Amino acid sequence: MSDDQSSPSSSSFSNTSHADSADGNGRRNFLRDTALGTGALLTVSTLAPAFAQQAPAIVTSERLRPQVDSGAMSGDITRDTAMLWSRTDRAARMVVEYSVNENFKDALTIAGPAALARNDYTARVDLRGLPVSQRLFYRVRFQDLQHESAWSAPVTGSLIIPGGGERDISFAFSGDEAGQGWGINEAWGGYRVYETMRRFKPDFFIHSGDQIYADGPIQAEVTLDDGSIWRNLVTPAKSKVAQTLDDYRGNFAYNLMDANKKRFMAEVPFLVQWDDHEVRNNWYPGQVIGEAEKRYQERELNVLKQRARQAMFEYNPFRIDVADPERIYRAFNYGPLLEVFMLDERSYRGANSPNRQSVQGQDAAFLGAAQMRWIKQALLRSRSTWKVIASDMPISIVVPDLNPDVPQGTFEAWANADNGKPSGRELEVAELLRFIKRHNIKNVVWVTADVHYASATYYMPEKAQFTDFKPFWEFVGGPLHAGTFGPGEIDRTFGPDVRYVSIPADMKQNRSPADLFQFFGIGKIDAKTKVMTVSLHNVDGKNLFTVDLPPEV
Structure with a gap:
């Protein structure tokens, strides 16, 4: 959670039933499984061909494809790490492809955890060793666990991990x-x-x-x-x-x-x-x-x-x-x-x-x-x-x-x-x-x-x-x-x-x-002067208040 704490390479939630959610053993099992999820770093060629650009052609019926209506999000970025999250509608494995190139040249791929009913079909992957102050592009797909040729449409996103001190x-x-x-x-x-x-x-x-x-x-x-x-x-x-x-x-x-x-x-x-x-x-x-x-x-x-x-x-x-x-x-x-x-x-x-x-x-x-x-x-x-x-x-x-x-x-x-x-x-x-x-x-x-x-x-x-x-x-x-x-x-x-x-x-x-x-x-924060400027805005973006805070040295 904080920088000095270790965490797994990827993680998914293993949830309890309603009856278990208030029970001590059920909660401990849920939290244990949450913390111990794992994933594997792969190259794109390691995965089934369905993960590549030709994926939609392999699926013969849209209803067989996992749906990803909730999108994807990143969070808990720090140093050179980021968590990626998404959710699908059935039992499926989360697979993440990421690259510093928007066209995904030289991409790396992580086969992440399975999204299951017990975790409400949510899944997360912890990306490590990422570049700092450079935009990283990612896309998420889910592979149906019952129909291995059925892959979801990709959900794409990007993120920046700030740091290094050279960039605002x-x-x-x-x-x-x-x-x-x-x-x-x-x-x-x-x-x-x-x-x-x-x-x-x-x-x-x-x-x-x-x-x-x-x-x-x-x-x-x-x-x-x-x-x-x-x-x-x-x-x-x-x-x-x-x-x-x-x-x-x-x-x-x-x-x-x-x-x-x-x-x-x-x-x-x-x-x-x-x-x-x-x-x-x-x-x-x-x-x-x-x-x-x-x-x-x-x-x-x-x-x-x-x-x-x-x-x-x-x-x-x-x-x-x-x-x-x-x-x-x-x-x-x-x-x-x-x-x-x-x-x-x-x-x-x-x-x-x-x-x-x-x-x-x-x-x-x-x-x-x-x-x-x-x-x-x-x-x-x-x-x-x-x-x-x-x-x-x-x-x-x-x-x-x-x-x-x-x-x-x-x-x-x-x-x-x-x-x-x-x-x-x-x-x-x-x-x-x-x-x-x-x-x-x-x-x-x-x-x-x-x-x-x-x-x-x-x-x-x-x-x-x-x-x-x-x-x-x-x-x-x-x-x-x-x-x-x-x-x-x-x-x-x-x-x-x-x-x-x-x-x-x-x-x-x-x-x-x-x-x-x-x-x-x-x-x-200005990287050169280290002045922090804080502004407050309304729903349309209008600047309502601004103050420049010079750093105490």
């Missing part, structure tokens, strides 16, 4: 996808923000969570404020809250029906983390859904989260940590210019509460002790000029927990709205910021999402209740395609100076994507 690095960041009932409206253009981001040609994309809204059913029609009708594509899985493994899978599969997203993910690698809606709004480990929430029959969040985590791993190009297969936090090194640190603010948190604890402990945990040790040491080891921390929740924007089965005055994020000395989860923020200052770790920038509007905030010790930290920036993106909310209340504990907010202070809540309040960020 750019990345996009955002989150919050298909929320509040706003799904794929093909007449409006689908998930238009993905096509807009693609035109910026980022080297990779940080998806800061809420990849799906498992607790947000989508209806076929929604009446807008002007009386017009917003028409969604609807599937069975998106017509109810997710509870079974197949429900969660169906939520991820729904977003891959969008043509804009598939085009984007074929060209731009993903780094993904999870937030709450991958499972259920504002969830935390050990939670039991209260009786005020009527939609759920399965009320144990620990059961739901394991099903959700399995589906998320199946539907993303994750590189699994062999030593800790459930681990989501990880780091990605891009050489002398940039390293990215992806946090997990769900798996280890304590229960949502008034968030006013005076000392650290499990009830006030957000990252947890092990992850805190990891991020400290990872930052300390980093030799990159810029260190980007991807947090799935913002630091100072107050996020109350408004679930019907939760008492009022309960908080979901870091902040507790008291504007005072750090308490509750803020104690972890203070600990990390103090560590960064005392070890003089330079050029740390935070990016996040979750709150459904964009903002830029500069944290200043001279304005803070807690002052033992170096000034830093935090940038919020999102939503990608969901209801727009906010702006949120700001907690003043860490001296936030809000430099930009993308929406009016009195905005109507849950604005539809048709109102164009969908947002993302772009970060770009």
Whole structure:
């Protein structure tokens, strides 16, 4: 997962049945098989001739050919490695051909794992020894396991692994996808923000969570404020809250029906983390859904989260940590210019509460002790000029927990709205910021999402209740395609100076994507000056805010 961890040459998920997914042995077997998948590096001539250009001529019936309707995507790129992911509709072997030449001259080929029903026909291959700062072209086919002459049509894509220091690095960041009932409206253009981001040609994309809204059913029609009708594509899985493994899978599969997203993910690698809606709004480990929430029959969040985590791993190009297969936090090194640190603010948190604890402990945990040790040491080891921390929740924007089965005055994020000395989860923020200052770790920038509007905030010790930290920036993106909310209340504990907010202070809540309040960020590091330029944009790409950050030397 992070650079200093070993991982297999390729991997596929071996999933459990619904009955097993909540069972300890079933989960351990699933995670073990996930981490131990293998593949073989071949030349094109080693494979059946059907893999070459003449493949369609061998198949006599289209129905015998595996279908690859979900496209292909890459992710977890770091140093000289990349994960490739795809999904088919039947038992078939994933085969990947890749080359630095767009015509696939001198291509290498990997015969990857089998996509089987037990993994929802998803498969992934880990490519190693790839060129840095050079576009790599790939194509994916699936060979039917029952009809060896039947090959899918190729799905093509490309990627760049930034690094080396001679070339500028750019990345996009955002989150919050298909929320509040706003799904794929093909007449409006689908998930238009993905096509807009693609035109910026980022080297990779940080998806800061809420990849799906498992607790947000989508209806076929929604009446807008002007009386017009917003028409969604609807599937069975998106017509109810997710509870079974197949429900969660169906939520991820729904977003891959969008043509804009598939085009984007074929060209731009993903780094993904999870937030709450991958499972259920504002969830935390050990939670039991209260009786005020009527939609759920399965009320144990620990059961739901394991099903959700399995589906998320199946539907993303994750590189699994062999030593800790459930681990989501990880780091990605891009050489002398940039390293990215992806946090997990769900798996280890304590229960949502008034968030006013005076000392650290499990009830006030957000990252947890092990992850805190990891991020400290990872930052300390980093030799990159810029260190980007991807947090799935913002630091100072107050996020109350408004679930019907939760008492009022309960908080979901870091902040507790008291504007005072750090308490509750803020104690972890203070600990990390103090560590960064005392070890003089330079050029740390935070990016996040979750709150459904964009903002830029500069944290200043001279304005803070807690002052033992170096000034830093935090940038919020999102939503990608969901209801727009906010702006949120700001907690003043860490001296936030809000430099930009993308929406009016009195905005109507849950604005539809048709109102164009969908947002993302772009970060770009100049290889010569090492200046990082961060800009915030709307769904049409309009530049809303830009700041140049010269590096501290």
